[in-house]
Every structure is written in structure tokens, then in C-alpha cells.
Amino acid sequence: MLKPLFLAVGLISLALGAVGIFLPVIPTTPFMLLAAYCFARSSDRLHRYLVNHRVFGEYISNYYNHAMTPRHKARTLVLLWFGIIVSCILIGATIPWIILPIIAALVSIHIIRLKPRPEAAPEPGDGSIDDARPTVKSSS
Structure with missing residues (x-):
């Protein structure tokens, strides 16, 4: 239903x-x-x-x-703060300049505290990086 x-x-x-x-x-x-x-x-x-x-x-x-690679942590934090600053500039009011950075700081603390997941090792011979993402199999 x-x-x-x-x-x-x-x-x-x-x-x-x-x-x-x-x-x-x-x-x-x-x-x-x-x-x-x-x-x-x-x-x-x-x-x-x-x-x-x-x-x-x-x-x-x-x-x-509950884990991120260091590269993803850095990329996420940069994009988070970029988005917050752009949002504050576009909105232009005083309240977002107070509230949004507080939210971003709390999210940043959460991201930084996530356990580190090691970067994936390159596959032999192909030089590419496997993202080491687990696949989800159907239960049925």
C-alpha cells in the first residue's frame, strides 16, 4: 500500500x-x-x-x-562552503550570513569526524582508480 x-x-x-x-x-x-x-x-x-x-x-x-576518502572529504567541504557563500551572496540578507555558516560549520564538523575510508588501489595494468563502491544485490 x-x-x-x-x-x-x-x-x-x-x-x-x-x-x-x-x-x-x-x-x-x-x-x-x-x-x-x-x-x-x-x-x-x-x-x-x-x-x-x-x-x-x-x-x-x-x-x-559512515566513511569518506580524504579526497571526497576535501571536495565535499570545498563545495559545501562554496555553495554556502554563493547562497549568502545571492540572498543578500543579514540572517543567511549568520545561519548558513553555522549550518555549514556543523556539517563540516560531521564530515571531518567521519572515519577515513582508504583510497582505492589502481587495477593492475589499466592505471585507473576503482572507486571501491560496494554493489547492492537484489534480495529477491
């Missing part, structure tokens, strides 16, 4: 998260995590797609494992 509702919320969250990539005032990660949660309860196919996605899958995996 709730599957269609979870599916709808998951699709809307996925769309909002995708828009958040390009608009700094819309957060991407919370919407992607919500989409993963909803898809896990409504659609194994969409959940596998999202968790194994070449861009979003690694971030969701990091959240599931």
Missing part, C-alpha cells in the same frame, strides 16, 4: 537532488539519501540503480558506511 507513495517521494527527491547539483540553494545529498531510502522500500531496481550510479552511488555508499 505504501510502495507507490515511497516510489513517488523517491522520484521527486531524485529530481530535486539532481536540480541541487546546479543550484547552490537546493541541497543534493539529503534528497539523494531520501531517494535511496524510499527506493529501498519501493523499488529494488531503482534502489540498485541509485546505489550503483557512477556519481551518486559513491556518496550514498559513504553515508551507509
Whole structure:
């Protein structure tokens, strides 16, 4: 009975998260995590797609494992603060210059405190870096 509702919320969250990539005032990660949660309860196919996605899958995996590589921590913190500063400039009011940096500081503390996940070793012979993202297999 709730599957269609979870599916709808998951699709809307996925769309909002995708828009958040390009608009700094819309957060991407919370919407992607919500989409993963909803898809896990409504659609194994969409959940596998999202968790194994070449861009979003690694971030969701990091959240599931409570770990991030140092490179992802640095990239996340830079993008977080860039987005906060751009948002404050675009909004222009005084209150966002107080509230948004406080939120960003708390998120930064959370990210810094995540356990480090080692960088993946290169595959022999191909010189590329495997992202070491676990794949999610269907339970059915």
C-alpha cells in the first residue's frame, strides 16, 4: 500500500537532488539519501540503480558506511562552503550570513569526524582508480 507513495517521494527527491547539483540553494545529498531510502522500500531496481550510479552511488555508499576518502572529504567541504557563500551572496540578507555558516560549520564538523575510508588501489595494468563502491544485490 505504501510502495507507490515511497516510489513517488523517491522520484521527486531524485529530481530535486539532481536540480541541487546546479543550484547552490537546493541541497543534493539529503534528497539523494531520501531517494535511496524510499527506493529501498519501493523499488529494488531503482534502489540498485541509485546505489550503483557512477556519481551518486559513491556518496550514498559513504553515508551507509559512515566513511569518506580524504579526497571526497576535501571536495565535499570545498563545495559545501562554496555553495554556502554563493547562497549568502545571492540572498543578500543579514540572517543567511549568520545561519548558513553555522549550518555549514556543523556539517563540516560531521564530515571531518567521519572515519577515513582508504583510497582505492589502481587495477593492475589499466592505471585507473576503482572507486571501491560496494554493489547492492537484489534480495529477491
